[in-house]
Amino acid sequence: MPSVSTLAILSIGLPWLGAVAVWLARDRRPALQHALAVIFALAGGAAAVAMIPVRAEANVLGFPLGGAFGPVTFLPDGLAVFLAVVATVIGSLAVIFSVDYMRGERQLGRYYAYVLFFIGAMVGLVLSSNLLLVFVFWEITALCSYALISFYNDDPKAVAAGIKALIMTQVGGVGLLAGALFLYAYQGSYDIPTFLATAGQLPANVLSLMAFGFLVAAAAKSAQFPFQTWLPDAMEAPTPVSALIHAATMVNAGVYLLARFYPAFEAVPGWRLAVIVVGAVTALMAAVMALVANDLKRVLAHSTVSQLGYMVYAIGAGGVFASQFHLLSHAVFKALLFLSAGAVIHAVHTRDMREMGGLGRQMPVVRTVMIIGALGLAGIPIVNGFWSKELVLEVGHEGVPAWAWAVMLFGAGLTALYTLRFVTMVFFGGARGKAHVHDAGLAMKVALVPLALGTLTTWLLAGDFAHFLGRALPEAHGGHGVESTGALLTQIATAPATAVALVVVALGLCCWWQREKLAGAARGLGGVATMATNNFGFEAINRGVVNLTQGAAESLRSTQPGILNWNVMAILVGLVVVLAILALGGA
């Protein structure tokens, strides 16, 4: 069994090697590209899974670099290995799914290279214990996300969506970089475990700046309020990309950041409240927007944002384990929902749900797995989403302002409502579309079935999961620990919060079932619906920012004539001016 550091390097390096290999295989041989991508993705997954039994709680040396930056170190503790396994395993399933979905597409080399590059970078992000290295991997994931959103680069909508995503996540990246630089300035190194242990020694205002800077970075990356506009537009990407990047991995980077640094920032005044507010507002807003959207992938995107709001809220309330448990459930069932949506879209060639309907008869396998995923999303008992969402609601009951908890509860009801809505619109009722559709292909089924099984069963691992996360959780540092799966499940099942939540969920389901009778109420809320479609005004702000940036760039165009000689002349003149200033002023 190779050492932990070798495994860490392998789980980052194998996908990257795969990216180069797929690119070298050339677009003339797509079968080879598909095969190579799957092989390297699975190899990366194997390396990550192999780290599960051998994880370490302290820094593990990657390799020494000498000089200014210190050695490359990894911290493969429970939290990091968990997210690495999620990234590589769900990444492998998404790559397997792409074999069918992207059949016949052009420029497969570019697609697979970026997907594999992304998987490696995501693993690097969670494993690194050097804050500057985390920032580097953060930016690499942003780059891959941009490149994959604009993959269909002759479609102007896709390109615009990619630029928008890039600008918004870069704004967040500034927050992360600022925090990293502050850390270096005050502690002389970028080491994360050292920082977590000695966070109290930083001056209070610096710590607050870092805390809020990280919150901004996490909110931008996870598409939380006020940065939630980029994720729905990012649905222009091919669906396996949406499943992988925008549901199961990259958007979890923000939640990971908050979870990892929670021990350092929990004492900062106002930080936990800010996190709770961000999470609650996002959860509610996104749930309302999911209710009025007609594009299948947009509904799923809004629901991703909403569920991430639940995770962020849980962290703010102090329940880091609850948020990670919900992250696990969400990664599995959301990837399942996106991939089955991809199967539907691939068959019907449209994303608009108003043109679907009655597909259940023609696509039985996809209907079954999607219903399983929907059960998870809505939080129906027995499926994993139920346990994790109830845990979030229960943890978020104490120490939290009452209105926030009420908002989350209402959001749970809305979640059930929109979930039932989209399942009904797609699979049941009369057929509104015209095409004759086929069920999912073999590769798609191979990807979908494990995810469905996962949705049904991951909650059974709750106790082991808690032990696995171990010391990474603040609960281990003196809160109430989690003893075993049975105890946890009993605790969830018997908490009063659970009963209340179940009632609300049932109410949500009833609202849909009786929707004809409630049509009058729906019309009355029409104003809210219009605001929701326009993203509550944030879209306008966003467009303003993008226009401002591009306008400034256009007006500076005249300084770039494009002639080498004049450019070098400008350099030389600048050099002379600087030297003259130095000569006259300094010497």
Added chain:
Amino acid sequence: MTFSLPVLVSVAVLGLVGIGLAGLLVTRNLIKVVVGLQVIVKGGMLAMVLAGKLSGQLQTGAALALTVIVADTIVSVVALAFAVQVRRQFGTLDIQALSTLRR
């Protein structure tokens, strides 16, 4: 009069960089541009080694100069491949004719 070695080498460094920059200013041929870049980089390399010697860390200065050699060789390789392709596609190496930026 005799000059010491550091003074002579600094003159060489500055001279090389200046000549290279002047070359970049007056040429219109893409391959001449690469030649000018090479001249500048020779000056840079010498400066590294000189700085290493004067601060007592000669070997570190030489190691940095090694990196510069590798980097600049790769740059010239890629630039020349580029020039060859440009010649094939557009038929000319004149940078004025090649520039397609709107003004």
Added chain:
Amino acid sequence: MFDLLIVAATLVCALQAIRSPRLLMSALWLASASALTALMMYRLGAPEVAVIELSVGAGLVTVLFVFAINIAGEEPSVELKALVPWPLAWAAALGAIALGAWMAIPGLRPEATLLETVPFARVVWENRALDVLLQVVLIIGGVLAVLGLLSTGSAHAQKENQ
């Protein structure tokens, strides 16, 4: 005295490399400038780097230039009119050089005693391991770039023929 000659010869070779109207002569003048630079580095006390510069700069790069010039072909021998008038160019360059010389040369510190006793190879592979990694990445990137540049011609031609 010998050093003065080397420096003067290097500057002359560089000047000729820039001014020469024929590309092939330019490449040859560049080769001699590289060789003289290598000699200067040896005189400064870094023989390993001097050898590397000699073989890479004076050898490899010159061969590359000759190769590329042969494939790309020579331009018409009439030198095209420059976009920046040459008196201005030389004035700017010489001005920068003079300023730099005036600032730097009086302040040159005397030669310090050698602080390091580590041989060159150990320094490169241990202290500057990051640089070696960077060089490897650069080389791989360069090779991939050249492969990409030189093959798109043939691939596109094939696609158009189909």
